[in-house]
Amino acid sequence: MLESSTKEPLADTPRPRSLWRRAATWSVWGYTVALAVIVGSLWIGTDRWWWATILAFAPRWPWLVPAPLVLLFAVFARWGVGACALIITLGAVLMGVRVNLPLPREHTGAEFRLVTMNVAGGKVNPNHFTAIWPERIDLVVLQEGGREFIEQVVPSDWFVENPDSGGIFIASPHPIGGVDSLPRPYMPSWGQSAVRCVVETPQGPVRVVIVHLRTPRDGFERILSNRLSGIAHLKTAIEERLQESRVLREWISQWEDADRAPLVVAGDFNSPVESLVYQRYWSDLYNAFGIAGLGIGGTKNTGWHSIRIDHVLCDAETKVVSCEVTPNLGGDHRGLIVSLAMKRATGAQYEYTGNANAAR
Template structure:
């Protein structure tokens, strides 16, 4: 028998179904253009985030645009990631993958997220708790500082921008106070030696120059602590804000001056006789090229034993971790965290350290 042939209407219906895309009706031209534009913007965003990360790691405090990124509000890089993410949810969900990668970089290493290594071996030895705090306008003898010391009970507390009592006697029981101009040290341990660097050459260049080395006699042995307050990038940033590109030379000069001051402090640290701790307001994040060149050989307590971003300087736009506790040989970091606010424009950094007994020095 002869097979029945489909009529013209059935043939047309079959052809139209075979031509339609698997996902349903064909997209309109404007939708295809919107998809292509969104895809281009998403990949451009990912490339920009990776480039910013590279600038931060390799060129900050070496090339002025990267220095602006180093001290600027890095969180703004998340804005296009979040905006394009909401569009991708409705238009093209496969673009969520590169956006997720961009978000992981921004909220992870670009903003300085730290997560302790769970496999890090547990340190043994006597525990020493160290606090460093830029006091700003908060008086050393204030109730706020007293409450913080009662709460944390540090064995050693290094203060910067410190306004001590007029008699320079410790206002807190159990602590010995030493004052070097506008830096102070409160310690439960006897001070064997104070080696303060003359600041005059740094002051002549409008720097800070607060570099004071102590020898402390603990029950576990003698160790050294270097209390630092290094120069700020503020003048360089203000020059850019006011004069735009005309302020670049001033920012570059500021970077050179900050590097020189760090070199002076690093050289002073070599005078340490015992296991060395360094605590203070470095006025630079760990991504800084100056920090990497001069301080990265030391263990940063928060970098290895802290959780989160560890921001110690907080303003309306800026979040930065510029106050540090560094460990030389003979020390291991057990735990590190950021102290609560006491009214200063800085938060304190606290670390529980273990004396491992290894020989130290700067």
């Protein structure tokens, strides 16, 4: 009798992944790498490479259009939470999203509150502009303003300064002294690059610099009209912007200040925080929206997108209490409403932690 033979069970063999799952995996990681390259190009190349500068000022939201579908692919391909979190993080960095918890306020009445806005030559509705002011305000600074507009929005008993009759206006209920202006080295028809002054608040003097820096817009327009031959013009615009900020920072550093008064720099920088102009010359100061803002914080509006190129910066003698972006009031810029607490006036021992770049 033949011995019955038993077959050994075959070992479990892994089933090949389906074509759809492989396609989903490649889509997820291909899109993630693409987002990482775009974000890296913004932070490394803006104002270094002409194409990265275009990328920084162009609409960014189209890069996120595929994101919902890719997130579904991530779930389908079983990459799950890790891949989704990475894509969402890269998307938030790309759009410049800030998430800050409300900061504790010093109940001393010593806050310094200011509003800054590029009013686009008076296209902003004056009544809407004054309606967004906080209950108590210490300083209003305008870029591309006009005498008629300032007379409509500022009380008659306020102090108003408009050096050289340019487009920068300073208005405050407190005395303004030490007013000086820096002529624009390029495009002089646009008025001054900056105005500096000392606002004599009840809590002590505050040094204020209002800026309206060169725009790269004409470089972009040359590329749109002349194609590749316009690249040279954009490169020239980038170099002029770098030189303008270098001269301006030297001008500020030479400002004699025996009282060590706090420093606030506000206005239209025409530079996003990723740009070399901002990183090289302004990132040592603290960005109010970076510390206390919420969301994207776009201040320059077009029909397609918004970008944050208007900033309020301060030194370590100042604590940022709050920062919000105004609604659209009719111009192509939104303003910033910022509350600051002067450490000297409040006696606070608040210290900024980490590098200033953490609060872009």
